[in-house]
Amino acid sequence: MAELAQLIDSEVFLAYATYTTIVLLKMMLMSLITAFFRMTRKAFSNPEDTATFGKGENAKKYLRTDPDVERARRGHLNDLENIVPFIGIGLLYALSGPALSTALLHFRIFVGARIFHTIAYLTPLPQPSRGFSWLAGYAVTISMAYRVLKTGLYL
Amino acid sequence: MAELAQLIDSEVFLAYATYTTIVLLKMMLMSLITAFFRMTRKAFSNPEDTATFGKGENAKKYLRTDPDVERARRGHLNDLENIVPFIGIGLLYALSGPALSTALLHFRIFVGARIFHTIAYLTPLPQPSRGFSWLAGYAVTISMAYRVLKTGLYL
């Protein structure tokens, strides 16, 4: 287990682990936000979820979409679309031996941008706030991908 | 390659690899279930998918949503939303050197909960079966994230 210990002791890898965990927890928060809106707005997708509101027609009216629920769901999907590439490319980037300060800059901008993206989406803030925060995270991932491919391209 | 051999020989990492592969295969099964419902219910999203049922208006009527197809798709998306954090945080957790028995407990509860979640979603079982199985997987991931951040927080 000596290798594992050294792997986990590399500062770049520790930083990757910390920021990845934080941004994944942020993404998981979207499930709770969606559930909160579903319950306060009484808007569900599955008949079995509305059983506590009565039977038959009385329950059926809660099988509907709600703008706040849909907004939270779009934010969640946007997280998936952007955080999955960050985790995959970020792991390879962390293993490519970047300078600690450069790596920290990448991770911090990405995680900050995604947190701001969620705030901009849920408030909602006027555009282009959400667009710019999306772009910042996107650019960080492209920059890490560039370094991974430059360090060791093997086709 | 000695390091790789030792990495892959760590029992915690082997357990992580086994349970991650199983839960990803389970997630991939959702594609087949959706395809099965699309074909038996004749409900498609793309005009080119309905070409075998004839041309023009005759094929167009199969461009529709079906409750069983949508249910399988929601189960698939819920898998993505929950399994992605498990894989990312689980990898870092496996590298953080947890006790084998604790790690196995986490992995087994998560994979068991997600398999039960799919059964509860597709049957469908009355609530709160699906809600509780979702919560069990969610709690396991939070617990692993807590250990990762406690072991080596590097902000």
Next chain:
Amino acid sequence: MAELAQLIDSEVFLAYATYTTIVLLKMMLMSLITAFFRMTRKAFSNPEDTATFGKGENAKKYLRTDPDVERARRGHLNDLENIVPFIGIGLLYALSGPALSTALLHFRIFVGARIFHTIAYLTPLPQPSRGFSWLAGYAVTISMAYRVLKTGLYL
């Protein structure tokens, strides 16, 4: 950091890093394609995104779905559903010590199949082009999962 250097120097791992980065960049391209269709077709999901087209009723008419936007979004979601298992299982596969030529065969077929899948989805090409390209990627992932579980099953 010697271990990291040797890990990243293994040719199989380098190949995994290269193909994973390429296929994730391809997936990220779907965001730009969706944004392109949203802007040229003027079809948005959020009121704040239509603010540049005027106020009130004039902007509201752009809150609609468009077949091309929905098609790009379905392609993006299909990428997520298939590339997430590839990355997770592929990493474990790369660490299981496969022969370089076998590993390259797996990675190349998967990435080629997903690029073709996107072309088949967006053109759209007549079926079963898209179906077969989906199946090729699916089969590669199953084959890698089989090797991972055969190399070290730890339940």
